Amino acid sequence: MSVSIDNFLKNIYLLNQETAGAVTSSNLAGRLEVSVAAVTDMARKLGKQGLVDYKPYKALNLTERGNELALKIIRKHRLWELFLHQVLGLDLLSVHQEAERLEHHTSDELMNHISRFLGHPDFDPHGDPIPGIGGDVPSEKGVIPLTEILENQQCIVKKLRYRNSETSDMYDRYGLMTGLVLRVIRVFPFDGSIEVKYEDGSEVVLSGKLASNVFCVRK
Amino acid sequence: MSVSIDNFLKNIYLLNQETAGAVTSSNLAGRLEVSVAAVTDMARKLGKQGLVDYKPYKALNLTERGNELALKIIRKHRLWELFLHQVLGLDLLSVHQEAERLEHHTSDELMNHISRFLGHPDFDPHGDPIPGIGGDVPSEKGVIPLTEILENQQCIVKKLRYRNSETSDMYDRYGLMTGLVLRVIRVFPFDGSIEVKYEDGSEVVLSGKLASNVFCVRK
DNA sequence: TTTTTATTTTAAGGTTGCTTAAACTTGTTA
């Protein structure tokens, strides 16, 4: 299984999750940073191999086998992230970049060693679920965007979406991290921004866009 | 830097060390498991890039820059080996196979984290020296083959050469590992085999060939 | 319904790292 195929399958899966909609060639091409033609080629090829359900001009879907492979890669990615963060102390941004490469070059055996070392964890340091060996994805029941928390309710941050250099800076600026306890003070309908209070008593206003990427459970 | 180039440089370095002689295209081809023609191609290409000193029909040598790169890869390989063995408990054979892939996909930064985590070690679990960030190779002064130890002398095993499924089985069979203390009881000049005594009092005879791959320091 | 626009596919071609087979060097042997 080549790195290209790995990434192709993985990103169909992720794109499907994130947008909850049809995965198009151009979406995927943008995400993989290759031409749309390259996506068509690969889709047809993996269609023949029974990993992707490919019909010309139609949305891309994984077959059951394709899904299994995608989950395997994602398992490796997220276990590496947690390991590098927890054991070696890498920051959340580096952790993603390293995992992005290591995930393709790690045997199932090594990954299981790492999983055992970590106590078979369910979530990575970004709050994303780590698929099990059998492909079962830990449930994120009750995890909702911060924007759905009502005024005066408390919640615990579970997940910060889309970690990249831009969002990472924002998260750091506001001290947002998984496990943080917040109370929603006010919601401003005007622009969707949300005023929250930290446990230490300090208060800040988060933009609606930022808040929609912060996921939490009600307390 | 591609995996192929990494491996090309690394194996010129290692072959040079091991045979202490000229590295030929066919030697290298055998080791890399590619055709001789592929080696010629790559040699010419890396010659142009200033990483290999290439002259047609002559032995292959690394330039200074090529040497630096080779040492960087070897550093990564050996740090991974030690880490996987010491921290995750993988056996010495798996450790090599995993490192063989991970070495090409690990950033310098991650490697430095691992090195720090391990306390900047000097030797990997096979007893091979781990090059430093600056490319300095820890000295193996006083490390000699077991065949050079005289009768009735004691020594400490420092290194078991050529770990593969064949040798590994032998090493396991005789309980040979780095750190082991041995006393040479008798040398049989007939076939070069050597009788040794373990610390627990048990005695075995090692073949001359096996003994020549066991390296140690006098005690 | 026809036309326009956006998206997708096809076609042709490039690069990398490999292959086999033929041609060529080199060094040794007769």
Add this chain to the structure above:
DNA sequence: TAACAAGTTTAAGCAACCTTAAAATAAAAA
């Protein structure tokens, strides 16, 4: 010294994965 054997290089070609540009299709607007 001529010829041979071993080893090396060159030549031609292949597969994977990508590119750009032209052709085809689908979906939306007129």
